[in-house]
Amino acid sequence: MKLSSIGISHHSASLDVRERMWLSADEIRGVLAQLKERQVPECVLVSTCNRTELYSFGAAVDEASLKRFLIDFKGAAPSVQPAHFDGASAGNAVNHLFKVAAGIDSMVIGDIQILGQVKEAFILAREAGTVGPILSRLMQAALHVGKRVRTETTICEGAVSVSYAAVELASKIFADLSKKSVLLIGAGETGELTLKHLVGKGIGHVRIANRTRAKADALVAALGGTAVDYEHMVDALRSVDIVISSVNSPSYIVQPDDVQKVMKQRSNNPLFLIDIGVPRNVNPAAKRIENVFLYDIDSLGAVVDKNLENRREEIPHVTAIIREELVEFFRWHKSLDVGPTIQEFRDALELIRKQEVEKNLNRFRPEDRELLELVTRRILNKILHTPTTVLKQESEEAGHNADTVSHVRALRELFGFSRNGRKPRDE
Amino acid sequence: MTAAVDSLRILVPCLYAVLVALYGISFFGNVPVVDRVKTWVLMVSVIVHCAYLALRTAAFDHPPITSVFEIMSVLAASTAAGYAYIELRTKATNTGFFILLLAFGFQTVSSVFIKDITELPHYLHSLVLGFHVAAALLGYTAISLSAVYGFLYLMLYHEIKSSRFGVIYVRLPNLEKLETMSHKAEVLGFYALGAAIVIGLLWLPRVFSEFSYWDPKLVGSLAIWLLYAVALGAKKRLGWQGRKTMVISLVAFAFVFLSLTVINLYLSGFHSFH
Numbered sequence: 001m002k003l004s005s006i007g008i009s010h011h012s013a014s015l016d017v018r019e020r021m022w023l024s025a026d027e028i029r030g031v032l033a034q035l036k037e038r039q040v041p042e043c044v045l046v047s048t049c050n051r052t053e054l055y056s057f058g059a060a061v062d063e064a065s066l067k068r069f070l071i072d073f074k075g076a077a078p079s080v081q082p083a084h085f086d087g088a089s090a091g092n093a094v095n096h097l098f099k100v101a102a103g104i105d106s107m108v109i110g111d112i113q114i115l116g117q118v119k120e121a122f123i124l125a126r127e128a129g130t131v132g133p134i135l136s137r138l139m140q141a142a143l144h145v146g147k148r149v150r151t152e153t154t155i156c157e158g159a160v161s162v163s164y165a166a167v168e169l170a171s172k173i174f175a176d177l178s179k180k181s182v183l184l185i186g187a188g189e190t191g192e193l194t195l196k197h198l199v200g201k202g203i204g205h206v207r208i209a210n211r212t213r214a215k216a217d218a219l220v221a222a223l224g225g226t227a228v229d230y231e232h233m234v235d236a237l238r239s240v241d242i243v244i245s246s247v248n249s250p251s252y253i254v255q256p257d258d259v260q261k262v263m264k265q266r267s268n269n270p271l272f273l274i275d276i277g278v279p280r281n282v283n284p285a286a287k288r289i290e291n292v293f294l295y296d297i298d299s300l301g302a303v304v305d306k307n308l309e310n311r312r313e314e315i316p317h318v319t320a321i322i323r324e325e326l327v328e329f330f331r332w333h334k335s336l337d338v339g340p341t342i343q344e345f346r347d348a349l350e351l352i353r354k355q356e357v358e359k360n361l362n363r364f365r366p367e368d369r370e371l372l373e374l375v376t377r378r379i380l381n382k383i384l385h386t387p388t389t390v391l392k393q394e395s396e397e398a399g400h401n402a403d404t405v406s407h408v409r410a411l412r413e414l415f416g417f418s419r420n421g422r423k424p425r426d427e
Numbered sequence: 428m429t430a431a432v433d434s435l436r437i438l439v440p441c442l443y444a445v446l447v448a449l450y451g452i453s454f455f456g457n458v459p460v461v462d463r464v465k466t467w468v469l470m471v472s473v474i475v476h477c478a479y480l481a482l483r484t485a486a487f488d489h490p491p492i493t494s495v496f497e498i499m500s501v502l503a504a505s506t507a508a509g510y511a512y513i514e515l516r517t518k519a520t521n522t523g524f525f526i527l528l529l530a531f532g533f534q535t536v537s538s539v540f541i542k543d544i545t546e547l548p549h550y551l552h553s554l555v556l557g558f559h560v561a562a563a564l565l566g567y568t569a570i571s572l573s574a575v576y577g578f579l580y581l582m583l584y585h586e587i588k589s590s591r592f593g594v595i596y597v598r599l600p601n602l603e604k605l606e607t608m609s610h611k612a613e614v615l616g617f618y619a620l621g622a623a624i625v626i627g628l629l630w631l632p633r634v635f636s637e638f639s640y641w642d643p644k645l646v647g648s649l650a651i652w653l654l655y656a657v658a659l660g661a662k663k664r665l666g667w668q669g670r671k672t673m674v675i676s677l678v679a680f681a682f683v684f685l686s687l688t689v690i691n692l693y694l695s696g697f698h699s700f701h
Contacts, residue, residue, distance in 0.1 A: 169587070171601060172583070172587060172596065172601050172602065173587065173601060173602050173603065174601060174602075174603050175600075175601050175603035175604045175607065176603075267665075267666030267667075267668065268666065268667060268668045268669060268671075269668055270602065270603070270668070270669055287588075290669065290670055290671065291668060291669040291670060293587055293588065295590075299590045302590060303590070303592060306592060
């Protein structure tokens with residue numbers, strides 16, 4: 001099998017290198033078009049912030065020159081060297097792609113985004129006309145692996161970033177976020193990210209308080225909502241349900257007494273305080289107040305760690321799925337081999353010939369029976385001659401190219417011995 | 428026929444025990460076979476239970492609503508059937524364990540203490556009694572469900588508060604939803620019980636010459652009803668929310684259970700007619 005994968009990923013290269021090799025959709029189209037000209041009949045290019053990988057089949061070009069080509073295309077030499085690339089071929093390449101699609105090769109185990117990116121890469125390659133029967137089947141199998149992993153395992157479940165963990169907690173406390181409001185105090189990166197996630201989940205109303213009013217206004221302009229005076233920040237607690245606090249302050253900016261007072265004013269409506277400030281912004285004693293849910297960066301970090309551990313525990317299930325799909329894929333692939341197909345074709349026809357001769361043997365005189373055998377056999381050989389030579393020739397010249405594969409499949413399906421070759425899946 | 432009734436009396440609580448085990452395994456573990464089987468077992472159990480109630484009606488010539496233990500069995504059946512309806516409608520199977528635990532409790536108490544009564548006093552063949560019992564039944568079912576959701580609320584509340592994220596956290600719906608469900612069921616139960624008490628108060632003095640307003644059962648029922656009135660009033664007037672109200676609901680429900688069992692067993696007044 002002349003399948004190979006080359007690429008750089010977070011395993012083999014630093015972020016700096018990966019950034020240089022990242023390709024936009026347009027660049028991918030360019031690469032695929034050039035590779036087609038360079039006698040690489042089938043290729044798919046996956047590019048994300050964590051990996052840039054080229055899967056190719058039947059290439060007349062060796063791996064070293066493919067690596068060189070990619071580096072030159074990006075003009076990334078000398079900071080990117082062929083040594084930054086990992087490579088795999090045949091079964092290992094298939095296994096690698098399945099692991100990528102399943103999310104267990106990702107930087108964050110179970111990353112959901114990768115499946116969409118693999119699908120996009122497949123679509124781009126199909127549009128560029130660089131997927132033939134083998135890569136098409138391979139990509140479909142990889143997408144199938146990803147789908148199975150998502151539905152049959154829990155590897156994608158549980159938030160694995162502090163900001164998402166906070167959002168997940170919010171949706172365990174409140175039923176309908178669109179009826180809730182959030183107050184962001186300060187403007188740390190994680191705080192903003194959490195706010196963005198909440199906005200993405202359709203949070204009802206956003207308020208932003210910052211010691212520098214201009215910063216608050218700028219964020220309001222970007223995300224919507226209203227700006228609140230920093231001095232009146234504690235008063236604002238009265239009317240919001242979620243508070244994200246990431247202020248750079250040496251002392252607590254919210255004290256239990258404040259919270260206690262506010263809880264009375266808000267008739268004990270649940271209040272979710274997310275304290276991402278280091279040092280902490282909210283006095284942890286506030287945690288004891290009824291209907292107040294206070295989380296600091298450490299407790300959110302603990303949630304993340306727990307979720308990551310849960311995901312790691314799912315890996316054996318995922319590899320089991322991958323193993324099943326590998327077997328399935330190679331069974332299909334094997335059914336494309338010309339040799340066994342010709343043999344089966346011959347056996348099938350020979351069986352028919354034999355049965356018919358035996359059935360009609362009594363109609364012939366004993367002395368003609370040998371002749372009958374001879375004549376029928378000769379007819380059979382003549383019928384078989386052309387298809388057999390064409391197939392053998394094709395396979396010797398081009399291996400599994402589109403023509404051979406479609407001929408083999410036509411033969412198997414028309415004569416009904418395609419039991420090994422399951423029909424390709426619908427996308 | 429009595430023999431059939433008797434074996435079903437033992438079989439039905441056993442079925443509930445199996446159900447509780449299945450829903451427990453499905454909630455705390457992850458066994459796909461159990462997930463597929465449990466709903467079918469639930470359906471079968473509800474059908475068998477209904478057959479048991481029908482058979483009792485036929486064998487003893489009255490619907491099983493004339494003693495508290497007969498009613499408890501109907502209560503268990505309506506709780507299970509109510510849950511089956513919720514499960515089929517919402518496809519949410521995660522609260523089944525807790526609700527069916529309650530049905531199991533009711534049915535076990537009923538099966539242990541129930542008596543086979545054939546001779547009924549004439550006043551129990553009454554349409555008013557039917558209304559009274561239907562209202563009480565609706566009320567008790569609703570209040571039981573409210574208590575289960577309240578209990579789940581408290582468990583989830585403590586998991587979130589103490590940053591322990593176990594099965595409860597993963598499987599249950601969010602706090603606000605649990606609170607709403609508990610509250611809605613409680614309001615429904617409050618009005619239904621109120622109706623049952625009013626019908627009872629109008630009907631009783633006419634039927635019983637020795638009727639007394641100090642009957643322990645009557646006093647107990649009124650006390651519980653007032654407790655719910657206070658709880659609901661506090662929610663509305665004082666704007667109480669969350670944990671505190673759930674605790675009150677659970678305390679009130681504990682009194683309901685006590686009243687249904689202890690008062691009827693030991694301080695028995697007019698509600699035991701035989």
